[in-house]
Amino acid sequence: MRYNLFQSLLTILLLFSLLTIPVLTKNQQDLNVSSIENAAFYENRHPIHIDSDENFLSIATENEWSGTGTIENPILIQRYSIEGISWLIRIQNIRLHFHILDNYLNTYSSQWAAIQISNSTNFIIERNTILNGTNGIVIYNCSNFSINENIVTDEYSAIQIANCSGPIVVTENSIYDCIGAGIIISSSHGTEENRLVLDNNTISDLRSVGIHILESVYVSVIRNHIQSVRQTGIIMSNREALGSQAAQCVFSFNLMENCNRGLWILASDCTIHGNILMNCSNEGLRLQSSSLENQSTSRNRISWNIFALSESYGVIIEPSCTNNTVLQNDFVHNGISPQANDNGISTVFVDNFYSDHTEPDIDNNQVVDVPYQLAGTTGISDSRPHENPYRNESILIINQMYYSDSPFNALDLMRIAVSSIVSAICVFILIVFVRKRF
Numbered sequence: 463m464r465y466n467l468f469q470s471l472l473t474i475l476l477l478f479s480l481l482t483i484p485v486l487t488k489n490q491q492d493l494n495v496s497s498i499e500n501a502a503f504y505e506n507r508h509p510i511h512i513d514s515d516e517n518f519l520s521i522a523t524e525n526e527w528s529g530t531g532t533i534e535n536p537i538l539i540q541r542y543s544i545e546g547i548s549w550l551i552r553i554q555n556i557r558l559h560f561h562i563l564d565n566y567l568n569t570y571s572s573q574w575a576a577i578q579i580s581n582s583t584n585f586i587i588e589r590n591t592i593l594n595g596t597n598g599i600v601i602y603n604c605s606n607f608s609i610n611e612n613i614v615t616d617e618y619s620a621i622q623i624a625n626c627s628g629p630i631v632v633t634e635n636s637i638y639d640c641i642g643a644g645i646i647i648s649s650s651h652g653t654e655e656n657r658l659v660l661d662n663n664t665i666s667d668l669r670s671v672g673i674h675i676l677e678s679v680y681v682s683v684i685r686n687h688i689q690s691v692r693q694t695g696i697i698m699s700n701r702e703a704l705g706s707q708a709a710q711c712v713f714s715f716n717l718m719e720n721c722n723r724g725l726w727i728l729a730s731d732c733t734i735h736g737n738i739l740m741n742c743s744n745e746g747l748r749l750q751s752s753s754l755e756n757q758s759t760s761r762n763r764i765s766w767n768i769f770a771l772s773e774s775y776g777v778i779i780e781p782s783c784t785n786n787t788v789l790q791n792d793f794v795h796n797g798i799s800p801q802a803n804d805n806g807i808s809t810v811f812v813d814n815f816y817s818d819h820t821e822p823d824i825d826n827n828q829v830v831d832v833p834y835q836l837a838g839t840t841g842i843s844d845s846r847p848h849e850n851p852y853r854n855e856s857i858l859i860i861n862q863m864y865y866s867d868s869p870f871n872a873l874d875l876m877r878i879a880v881s882s883i884v885s886a887i888c889v890f891i892l893i894v895f896v897r898k899r900f
Contacts, residue, residue, distance in 0.1 A: 531558030569595030
């Protein structure tokens, strides 16, 4: 009976000890996928160059690739390990439907892209591992494509899209340890119905910019996690070719942390909603107009964001920015007080929460009775500063329960703490049992 009890205690101890094993981040999981260089999974082959539909069908037949090039039966280029010092997969002038998926591409510090597609449409790039080159994926003069679930690392720039039109979807890619930018969208145009969508990508440990959108319209940047970027998390700039044309871009529910600057907007008519911008070494958000004539950053709506723990202001609005609205945001423990700086024209700050201005509220209407005076040349104030944060995440930050530099979330930390306590109790019981038994 004592032996069975001894076995049970050992089993309990083992189970709770396993609970304390650290939870890997997405990047760490990606790095530990054993199939990345699994010879049994990939077939080694030379680079692939295709320049017409006829050429594509001929090469597909020669290599016994599945698919006929229709939307129901796309041609599949898959499970290859390709290495070289030039383009590894180069495709141009294609109207057939095709997928590039589950390939391992190593460009050995080449100046060329691992995957380059031009003047084509109707394709998907999915679940590829790309490393050691100048550019991971380069797409130009294309439309109707998606780039999904790829791992891109040790490149200069990970994904570049230029002169393309929607619909375009770039989602769930993991980009890290790159010298240049994570994702660059330039001179590309969507429409209200067919937008360019960057959704749920993880971008970390870059020397340059996380996402750079340049001279483009109707782009939606949503639910991306950008961290540990030496420059700006996201830049939106339309200050040259498009002139005063409205960008009509959306930036929503992104998390930008440990960047030099969270979000930098040089464009008009953008929606900036629901983002968390925290632990920036400069400000969380900057609005800035071009020095060129008639190119003001205007009519941007900034709402329900969290600007927290940055070393400078939460928000800076530069001169010549006009008619921008900042409402119902949480400004939490940023490094400079007041936490917002306005130098624009006809800016509206209203109904925001400021962690350094939460009283008095004599009439208990959830609005601080004294306006919140902003920094800057305009001398404006928020006439209705909110007494309490709008978002639960802000409450966690204020209570010091959320630490952006931790590899674990709050639930992980609680689970580890509880399991450690239980493990200690089990060890104590085990010691007592052994002493009594022997």
